[in-house]
Amino acid sequence: MSTIMPQDEGLKRAIQWVSAQLEDHPESRFMKWVNEAGARFDLSPANSQFLINFFRDRQEKSES
16 A cells, blocks of 8 residues: 655655654654644644644554
């Protein structure tokens, strides 16, 4: 199954940034970084929801 990649550059940068934060801080929860990314990259509500879903799906895949 492939992941749909966003066209929005801010969202792409947010995904990269959150991924880097999770790598640097593996004990932290992804929602902390997703919330910060929303403000840092000025994401729309739709893009913020995409980011939440993206990392939730990624977390569920890694747990199974």
